[in-house]
Amino acid sequence: MNISHIEHIGIAVKDLNQAIPYYENILGLKCYNIEEVADQKVKTAFFKVGQTKIELLEPTSEESTIAKFIANKGEGVHHIAFNVDNVANTLTEVEEKGVRLIDKAPRKGAENLMIGFLHPKSTCSVLTELCQQPEK
Ligand code: ZN
Numbered sequence: 598m599n600i601s602h603i604e605h606i607g608i609a610v611k612d613l614n615q616a617i618p619y620y621e622n623i624l625g626l627k628c629y630n631i632e633e634v635a636d637q638k639v640k641t642a643f644f645k646v647g648q649t650k651i652e653l654l655e656p657t658s659e660e661s662t663i664a665k666f667i668a669n670k671g672e673g674v675h676h677i678a679f680n681v682d683n684v685a686n687t688l689t690e691v692e693e694k695g696v697r698l699i700d701k702a703p704r705k706g707a708e709n710l711m712i713g714f715l716h717p718k719s720t721c722s723v724l725t726e727l728c729q730q731p732e733k
C-alpha cells in the first residue's frame with residue numbers, strides 16, 4: 598500500500614445547515630462543495646485544510662449508514678480516508694493480507710473519487726476508506 602496523504606476525514610452530522618456555520622465562522626474554513634451522493638443516501642459538504650479535506654455527511658434517509666451511525670453513536674468522526682494510487686489494487690493487496698473488506702471492488706464516491714471501504718473489524722475499529730483521484 599502506498600498512502601500519499603489523508604484525503605479526508607468523514608464526520609457524521611444530523612444537519613449540514615447547523616454544522617457548516619461552525620466550520621466557516623469559527624474555524625474559518627470555506628465550504629467549497631455540497632454534493633448529494635444518492636448511492637450512499639448522504640449529502641456531503643467539503644472544506645479544505647491543506648491537502649486534506651473535511652467531509653461532513655448528513656443522512657438523506659433513515660436507511661443511510663450515516664443515520665444508523667448517528668442513532669448508535671451520535672454525531673462525530675465517522676471515517677478516515679487515505680489517498681492511494683490505485684484503489685482496486687490496494688483492495689486486492691489488503692484482502693490477501695486478511696483484511697475484511699466492505700467494498701470488494703472500487704465504486705464512485707463524492708467528488709468523482711474512486712473509493713473502497715475496509716471493515717472496522719480489521720482496522721482497529723476505525724472505518725477506513727481508500728480514495729483514488731480521478732484521471733485528469
Ligand atoms: Zn469519505
